[in-house]
Amino acid sequence: MTNRTEERAMRESTTKRLGKLRALIAEKELDALLISQQENLRYLSGFTGSGWLLISERKALLVLDFLYVEQAKGESPGFEIVQIKQDLHDWLPGLVSDSGWHKLGFESNFVSYEAYRKLSETVKAKQMNVELAATTGIVEQLRSIKEPQELVFINEAAGLGDAAFERAKATIRPGMTEKEAAWQIEKILRHKGSETMPFDIIVASGPNSALPHARPTDRKICSGEPVIIDMGARVGGYCSDLSRTLFFGQADKTFQKIYDIVLRAQTAALEGIKSGMAASQADHLARSVIEDAGYGNAFGHGLGHGVGLAVHEFPRLGLTSTDCLAEGMVFTIEPGIYLAEQGGVRIEDMAVLEIDKIRVLSRASKAA
């Protein structure tokens, strides 16, 4: 695509997205919605910096500090830019009363208690007839259903992850430290065209692999022990997320067994997940395999999470999730078993939910 057609496509998709958002704003009987979560901002406006977005039936304001004004003019041509200098409670009341809005929604998971407190005190002090309405998940719900162009980016990011993994697998050797291996992988990803890393790459060997969120250390990788590699690429702002567990040389027998259990658990989820299913039910598909094998307590995290502009987004696949899986969602399926001080195994694919079945996007080999 040329830059110009890309820009037009972008503008068309933000117009469509704003239309959907406005329908939700009306449904919730709000006069306007204040958006501050960074990926929500980017999704709706194309703007990649920090700021605030105010959307009403007629208006689409991007409220920004000096630092971002020029950038926003380029990134968000359809939006009215309002330059501000101070905090939320300094500028918002004026904008709201000028617009005649009486019920203003805000993203209550992303506005701090302190910012809310000051804003609500100002509204009271000025005797404004404005209700501040806490909302959650409105834009996140929209973001969870991916458009074709978003799937193109995500698929490309997944492909970069796969290719980097295969290259890394061929170059990482026992004796290399976790940090060296992680840096190898990052260089491969960047050379293949990934934008900045969506998260710090994990290379966790031996006992370190028992830490689901391990950071690479100076520990040298030994042969036979599990090595968890968890990494992602970013293309057009969209993330991928991939985990594999490798053994160099002859795998330790305990972990060979555990690997098979985790793989069976993942397969059960990949084959069993359908659109319309509760996310907790999806989790259960994999968890029951691990529980039946006697390792239920060693799978202490959820089965997966949505992936898009953020590497962790709606929906959440886990025991206590109340989300529901729908066609067009992209998420990870990543069961794991972790034995404290010994090691762990995690296998993670990214998948898109199509009409009634999963299409796996990750293609990296699972032969441990």
Add this chain to the structure above:
Amino acid sequence: MTNRTEERAMRESTTKRLGKLRALIAEKELDALLISQQENLRYLSGFTGSGWLLISERKALLVLDFLYVEQAKGESPGFEIVQIKQDLHDWLPGLVSDSGWHKLGFESNFVSYEAYRKLSETVKAKQMNVELAATTGIVEQLRSIKEPQELVFINEAAGLGDAAFERAKATIRPGMTEKEAAWQIEKILRHKGSETMPFDIIVASGPNSALPHARPTDRKICSGEPVIIDMGARVGGYCSDLSRTLFFGQADKTFQKIYDIVLRAQTAALEGIKSGMAASQADHLARSVIEDAGYGNAFGHGLGHGVGLAVHEFPRLGLTSTDCLAEGMVFTIEPGIYLAEQGGVRIEDMAVLEIDKIRVLSRASKAA
């Protein structure tokens, strides 16, 4: 240092820091303080993951998800670890009533309105005799005064930044894209031993340099135009931050003039800042030079910010800042002039405030 002495030093400094924090908690008549801001958590406990810290006169609890339990055992040996599964409002009330606390402080800039709302509703529903007290800046104030070991790390990070800049200056050439140049710099920083980047490196050329928070693009660097490079390294968790503006070949005359103004503004601040000075006054030292030269409106950001475990931390040096500069603080001095659609100049050093004068930590050449 060996790992063991490093660990002991770490343990000693967290003990000292907890002592100082407990004095502040007592001063504010709190029974306990709940800490969730990530660098605050790391500063007090050594723990580098996500979770909650609860500090009272006698207790030091690290409250974590399964994901982080093993990691915390290694990183925070002196802390009692409490494993939780659910949200703040699910686990906190039980812990608080078991401890007999009646006034619980929380970091109101880092707890979302939603989390606060649910917590306060639960407290009310359970008819608990507990006051939730909003606090701001308690740990940030402690963090702002650097200990000798922290200065060692910061100085090392600054040195990596300087060395990488000099290497980069020798390799970046007109015709190279901003993205290629940024990736060059990142590779140099990482090869020299920097941990993961504290922020995405900025390489902004020509008109892009008018965007203070530009991201590297595919634009090719041309000769004569300003190129702003803004980058940092990380050592032992501590950040550095350095900006220089380069011209390849003969500098454009306008920007040569602007460069001189910015450099004069920076020098005025570096020479004039004293401990005990208001941070707004420090800002004024540089700003008045730029205003006198007729570019006041083109310097739209503050003079600088504290640097430590976070790349932006307390204090804030700016027109509207109410902070006060004290001995032991480390901050940036980074005046800039930005002309929309033409370009910009920023020169940024990191400095530590010693008894009544500034010691500059950045050594990268300023010959544009």
